[in-house]
Amino acid sequence: MTFAGTAAQAGCPCESGGGIAMPAPMMMAHPAGSDQMTAAPPLGTIGRTYQLPSRDIPADKHPRIAMLDIIAPTAVSVRVVNVYVHREEDDVDGFEDGRLKGLWRFETLPLIPGNPHIYKIIFRFSEDPLAREEVRYVRLIPGRILEYTY
Secondary structure (H helix, E strand, O other): OOHHHHHHHHOOOOOOOOOOOOOOOOEEEOOOOOOOEEEOOOOEOOOOHHHOOEEEOOOOOOOOOOEEEEEOOOOOEEEEEEOOOOOOOOEOEEEEOOOOOOEEEEEOOOOOOOOOOEEEEEEEOOOOOOOOEEEEEEEOOOOEEEEEEO
């Protein structure tokens, strides 16, 4: 008996063409009672980032930083938070543009190649500390400025 035969008998999926076991994505049913299932991304631009318009960062900036312009005219405050476990920074530095009310500008530290560049945007629409926050997720692109409208 060969080693491969033993592995196949033991139920090893790699020997029977099963490949690597991967976790299943979160699935959601389609509306209107359809029996189709699809993966549902969180609210924001995840899955669409590279299809959305973006522009180059200024030439005097580090080539691996990412910038984010958020247009949220009714927001009182906006925070951008890195959600990756091995992150370089927690909160991304940013400010509300003084010339255009409702435009928030954020600039990351240089992004590390190979890490997922997914960030959480937290919107607050009231000064009340108990007010509900709105959350969206975005993927940033090194060397690009993305614009997100809420």
